[in-house]
Amino acid sequence: MKCEGKIALVTGCTSGIGKATMYKLLEEGADVYMLVRNLKRGKKLAEATEEKYPGKVSGVLYFECDKLETIESSIKEAYEDAGRIDIFINNAIGGASAAKDNLTVTETSHETCMGLMESILGVSAECARVVIPLMIAGGGGSIVNVSSSTGVQPDVSRTYYGVAKAAVNMLTQQIAVQYGRQGIRCNAVLPGFTVSKATEKAMPKEFKEAWLKHTLIRRLGTPQDQANAIVFLASDEASWITGHLMEVCGGYGLAANMYGDVVEPPKV
Numbered sequence: 357m358k359c360e361g362k363i364a365l366v367t368g369c370t371s372g373i374g375k376a377t378m379y380k381l382l383e384e385g386a387d388v389y390m391l392v393r394n395l396k397r398g399k400k401l402a403e404a405t406e407e408k409y410p411g412k413v414s415g416v417l418y419f420e421c422d423k424l425e426t427i428e429s430s431i432k433e434a435y436e437d438a439g440r441i442d443i444f445i446n447n448a449i450g451g452a453s454a455a456k457d458n459l460t461v462t463e464t465s466h467e468t469c470m471g472l473m474e475s476i477l478g479v480s481a482e483c484a485r486v487v488i489p490l491m492i493a494g495g496g497g498s499i500v501n502v503s504s505s506t507g508v509q510p511d512v513s514r515t516y517y518g519v520a521k522a523a524v525n526m527l528t529q530q531i532a533v534q535y536g537r538q539g540i541r542c543n544a545v546l547p548g549f550t551v552s553k554a555t556e557k558a559m560p561k562e563f564k565e566a567w568l569k570h571t572l573i574r575r576l577g578t579p580q581d582q583a584n585a586i587v588f589l590a591s592d593e594a595s596w597i598t599g600h601l602m603e604v605c606g607g608y609g610l611a612a613n614m615y616g617d618v619v620e621p622p623k624v
C-alpha cells in the first residue's frame with residue numbers, strides 16, 4: 357500500500373474528485389481527515405467508509421473556502437489530533453457565485469475577476485501558508501494542488517478560472533522551490549473535463565462534444581482518473597518528483613487542431 361501510515365488531509369471530499377481521492381487514500385492505507393463544507397454530509401460519508409476501512413477516517417472537520425478562518429482552524433485541528441501531517445490535497449475551491457459571469461476578458465467584471473482569484477488562488481495560498489510549517493515540523497510532507505488543464509490552455513470563456521488555476525500552477529512550483537530542502541514536495545494535477553457535479557451543472561452538451569473531438573482518448577475523465585494521479589504524486593512512489601504539473605486529460609489539446617476538425621484517426 358502506497359500510503360500506509362500516512363496522515364492525509366483532503367479538502368472538499370464529499371463529491372467528485374475529492375471523494376474519489378479520499379477513497380483512494382484509504383485504499384492505499386492512509387489515515388484521512390476530511391475537510392468539508394457540509395459536516396452532516398461529511399459525517400455520513402465517513403460512516404459509510406467504516407465497514408471497509410474501520411477507524412481510517414480520523415476526523416471530519418469544518419472547512420469553508422469562503423470563510424478563510426476555517427482553513428486555518430481545520431488544518432490545525434487535524435495536526436493537533438494526529439501530531440503530524442504527511443499529505444495535503446488542496447481540492448476544494450469557493451466562490452460559486454463569482455463564477456456566474458466569468459466570461460471573456462471584456463465581459464467579466466472586476467469583482468468577478470477578484471472573486472475567482474480569491475476563491476481559487478487565495479484558498480490554495482492560505483492552505484499552503486498554514487500547512488507547510490506543520491509539515492516541516494513533522495519532517496516534511498507532500499502537497500498536491502488540484503489545478504486544471506485550463507491553467508495551461510487558454511479558453512474561449514471562463515477567463516479568470518483559467519487565470520487563477522495558472523496562478524495555482526506557479527504557486528505549486530514556488531512551494532516546491534522554496535521548501536524542497538525542508539522535505540516538502542509540491543505537485544499539481546491538472547484535470548481535463550471530468551464528470552462531476554460541477555461539470556454536469558456548468559458545461560453545456562456542445563462544449564462536451566467539442567472537447568471530446570480534440571481528446572485523444574475519446575472519453576470524458578472520471579474522478580477515479582484524477583484520484584489515481586493525485587495519490588501517486590502524494591505518495592512516496594513519487595518521492596523524487598516535485599514542482600510537476602501533471603495534466604490528466606486524455607491528451608486533450610496535444611494534437612494540432614486539425615485532429616478534431618478534419619483528420620480521421622488512421623485505420624489500422
Ligand SMILES: NC(=O)c1ccc[n+]([C@@H]2O[C@H](COP(=O)([O-])OP(=O)(O)OC[C@H]3O[C@@H](n4cnc5c(N)ncnc54)[C@H](O)[C@@H]3O)[C@@H](O)[C@H]2O)c1
Pocket residue numbers: 367368369370371372373374392393394419420421422447448449450451502503504505546547548549550551552553554555
Ligand atoms: N471536474 C472537472 O472537469 C475539473 C476540471 C478541472 C479542474 N477541476 C478541479 O477539481 C476540483 C474538484 O472539482 P469537482 O469537479 O470534483 O467538483 P465537485 O462539485 O464534484 O466537488 C467539489 C467539492 O468541493 C466542495 N466545495 C464546494 N464549494 C466549497 C466551499 N466553498 N468550501 C469548501 N468546500 C466546497 C463540495 O462540497 C464538493 O465536495 C476543483 O478544484 C476544480 O476546479 C475539475
